[in-house]
Amino acid sequence: MGNRNRTNRFTGLMIMACAGLAAPALADEFTQEDLQRWQQEYRTVVDRGEKLFHGGLPSRNTVSCDQCHPNAANTHPETYPKFQQQLGRVAALRDMINWCIRNPLESEPLAADDPRMNALEAYITQERRGVALAPGKH
Ligand code: HEC
Numbered sequence: 001m002g003n004r005n006r007t008n009r010f011t012g013l014m015i016m017a018c019a020g021l022a023a024p025a026l027a028d029e030f031t032q033e034d035l036q037r038w039q040q041e042y043r044t045v046v047d048r049g050e051k052l053f054h055g056g057l058p059s060r061n062t063v064s065c066d067q068c069h070p071n072a073a074n075t076h077p078e079t080y081p082k083f084q085q086q087l088g089r090v091a092a093l094r095d096m097i098n099w100c101i102r103n104p105l106e107s108e109p110l111a112a113d114d115p116r117m118n119a120l121e122a123y124i125t126q127e128r129r130g131v132a133l134a135p136g137k138h
Contacts, residue, residue: 042122045115049123052116059105068104072127079137093121 030038053072055064069075077093084091086099097120098109110117 045119045122046126047123048116049119049121049126052120053123057101057105057107057116059107061106063105065100065105068100072124075124075128076137077121077125077128078131078133078135080135082136082138093124097121097124 053065053069055066057064065072075093075096080093080096081090083089084096084099087095091099094110094112094117097117101107101109110120
């Protein structure tokens with residue numbers, strides 16, 4: 001009897017301790033305004049990517065992505081990473097974006113952390129939202 005009471009009290013204390021530990025994490029939760037701001041920032045980056053894709057990238061031969069991929073058609077972001085014959089290795093989406101910048105556009109590739117690369121990836125992925133991930137697929 002006495003033992004069980006002690007066990008119950010211990011369990012109770014454990015629950016309270018865990019709830020206490022969870023409290024600081026809850027304090028990190030976000031508000032509706034945060035969500036709105038994040039969504040706006042995301043939209044801004046996607047829109048920037050859309051402009052770059054439709055003629056906004058500096059291109060030596062004035063070729064633009066949408067000439068071959070209207071609205072990011074056939075860019076298949078959901079299949080990355082995957083082996084790409086053109087590169088002879090497993091490539092990320094950005095590696096193929098740079099392959100097209102180098103080859104069809106005859107221009108300088110973008111650094112992986114270039115905000116323009118971020119924007120192109122965001123636009124291309126947004127255009128394929130809802131499609132199931134299929135990394136490695138051909
Ligand atoms: C002259 C036509 C042409 C232009 C312009 C072009 N591409 Fe491509 N793109 C291709 C071809 C051809 C492939 C290779 C198809 C393959 O093997 O998957 C390709 C492949 C890709 C892929 C990978 C597709 C996949 O299914 O794995 C991406 C991503 C891509 N291009 C993005 C871009 C972006 C971004 C631009 C503009 C910077 C661009 N392309 C401009 C022709 C073009």
